[in-house]
Amino acid sequence: MxxxxxxxxxxxxxxxxxxxxxxxxxxxxxxPSNIGLETSLDSGKEKKESFSDKEEKNIFNLILKSSGNSKLSVVKLVKEITGKGLKESKELVDHLPNVLKESLDKKEAENLKNKFEEIGAEVELK
Structure with a gap:
């Protein structure tokens, strides 16, 4: 099951x-929270600091900076990845820069960045 x-x-x-x-x-x-990913019950200060450092390097926000020449394709992709409606997605693309997704792991963030860049959009990972 x-x-x-x-x-x-x-x-x-x-x-x-x-x-x-x-x-x-x-x-x-x-x-959703990434805190639950820590399996050890050790709550020492050193352990918390190393987890915090790791989280900073591997967790990203996807920021749309420019829609490029293919605004309609960008709106469709924003709609797909955010789950928002067409109107809300268009508003996100019209008022740049905008954070589209927060707390993404490195692999997912890079994947989404590549999708946007393929259609001519400019995005930033922070």
């Missing part, structure tokens, strides 16, 4: 993940 659930979670689209996050926040008061 757990393996099937894990397989379903791994196969969710970005939109479905955003919907799941909203549902967990609204219905159960659960907000």
């Amino acid at each position: 757990i393996e099937k659930l894990a397989e379903q979670l791994v196969n969710l689209t970005v939109k479905q993940v955003n919907e799941l996050v909203l549902l967990l926040k609204k219905e159960y008061g659960i907000e």
Whole structure:
């Protein structure tokens, strides 16, 4: 049962993940956090500092700086990755710079950055 659930979670689209996050926040008061990734019960100061340093280097915000020549494609991609409606996505693209996604791991952030750059948009990872 757990393996099937894990397989379903791994196969969710970005939109479905955003919907799941909203549902967990609204219905159960659960907000995503990277703090739960630390498995050790050791709460020493040295351990916390190293975890904090690691988090700073591997967690990024995706910032859209310019839509380039293909504004419609950028709006569609923003809509897809944020789960927002077309109007909200267009407003994000119209009022730049804008943070599109927060707290992304390095792999996902680079993947999204490449998608935007392929369609001519300028993005920054911070």
